[in-house]
Amino acid sequence: MSKYPYQISSFEDYQRQYKKSVENPEEFWAEIATNFQWKQPWNNVLKWDFRSAKTEWFSGAKLNITENCLDRHVLTQPDTPAIIWEPNNPEDHHRVLTYRELHFKVMQFANALKNHGVKKGDRVCIYMGMIPELAIAVLACARIGAIHSVIFGGFSAQSIADRIQDAQASAVITCDGAFRGNKSIPLKEVIDDALMSCPSVKTVIVCTHTRTPVSMIKGRDFWWEDEIKKVETQGNPYCEAESMDAEDELFILYTSGSTGKPKGVVHSTAGYMVWANYTFVNVFQYQPGQVHFCTADIGWITGHSYIIYGPLSAGATSLMFEGIPTYPDAGRFWDIIEKYKLEILYTAPTAIRSLMGFGDEPLKNRDFSNLKVLGTVGEPINEEAWNWYNEKIGHNNCPIVDTWWQTETGGVLISNLAGVTPAKPTFATYPLPGVQPVLVDENGNEILGNGVSGNLCIKFPWPGIIRTTYGDHERCRTTYFSAYDNLYFTGDGCLRDEDGMYRITGRVDDVLNVSGHRIGTAEVENAINMHAGVVESAVVGYPHDIKGQGIYAYVIYTGTHGDVNLTRQDILATVSRVIGPIAKPDKIQFVSGLPKTRSGKIMRRILRKIAEGEIGNLGDTSTLLDPMIVDEIKEGRL
């Protein structure tokens, strides 16, 4: 008998569970929810109305997610490692935090936050490197009911300021710096720049890591270590877990859309917890004692759900890695797999493609015999990368789960279940119980049958669905629930094959997926246009061997400073400053005009085709204001 009574054990079991989840969703999820720790039971399992973008799961219930992630395991398995931390530099010491130790540290830091007046409902921005204190900070917020908003270390001061202002965060938790390969990122310095325009922030707690010199402003900035000492002298190590309503907000995570500024995706407590846990246990078929290595950064949803909340709520051991796959060399992941005798590796196709490029040498004489499950996430995986992963890492012996999901979905929606349901290269395959995908055409008509393609929507809520976009519910409604009546629209194109298996083909909106990171074209354009000499720009994606998609920018430029290459560098520096290094275009082509319709709309379709190199087949260009511009752009293609 599995430790997890809801762990699906065979394809037939999957089919049974799936059917039940569709026919009787409330009973299905109520049964699963009994496996968690509640302070008070729910009144309703589910209340929903897609037309107003409202969903509530387990409303009326009271709980704290950290009691589910920590306290209950401290009682039954206190000495199980909860987090194993592998540092950036392999020569530095790794750290192991058992459930008992993690619980203790979370309560200590939660008390430190309380000492600074942080309370239930307050927003706390977390901008840290991948060190255990990041997980501790996240859980400490959840402990006292503060809403965390983690920001990835690759975002600039300006991006951080936008997010802090949007959330009106009152506290920031950061580090002096972070290590990434042979670089060190001055996190506190970036925060200092951001805070010049964030009057809502009253407290900054700085954890020492790189021990680079930082400015510490009296009355605002405090060292993490000092705050912990204060808590120690106060004597009481216990911190009561705040009683949260099922629908109380757990966190905000900003993500890019096709228009405007990034939006704060909000997840609430109970539904998210159940979904992160259920999907973790089922997709990876986690067995007690196994070590799970999710290589994502906690600044993205994958890290939230599959480094922290999914594994810890299941009492699993989660490996957290500070560094990058190619430092000090391209064998780093393989070293880690050997060192900790890992059973599960969950990474992105970009990492796989990049490591594939180093050939077989880094793989020689490696012992992968403990590996049981491989996973991918974040972008479509091409067949070549899938085969390499399967043969060279899995030795044809480990199921690969191709997990499709989004920041907004909280956890995996479509994926095979490792070794339990069939896999098919490049296909996410079948929906998890509770997930009802539909394909629709441009007019919103459902496309029935198999062997068809369309836009992917979901017609029924699952527990981890987005609850709102922070401070602007209307934006949530229009973005996800208004494109098609009574459906959640994913923004992805999708194919359903003859066996009813799903294959996600990529975004159908103006969102790019660069190395598994989501970036809006409008956002990049706005950043480029901030550069003094730029008149206008248009950004599209193009196929990139390693990153999946690269960023191609067409720029109308009138400045006269230095040569073209210098100007390109200036524009890249501008984008880095406005958004962050992750949004820097791979190619910048200077043009004298952009192809526009007579009503002034940029014809992105044409620009996309040119960037993709399909210049022979541009379709109808006769409706353009200035068809000649297309020839110029074609000739200047990079």
Ligand code: PRX
């Ligand atoms: O286009 C899909 C792609 O990533 C998008 C979601 O990005 P984000 O919210 O940043 O979350 C990434 C991690 C869950 C989706 O709309 N995507 C994600 N997983 C897959 C994928 N595309 C193809 N196959 C996947 N397995």
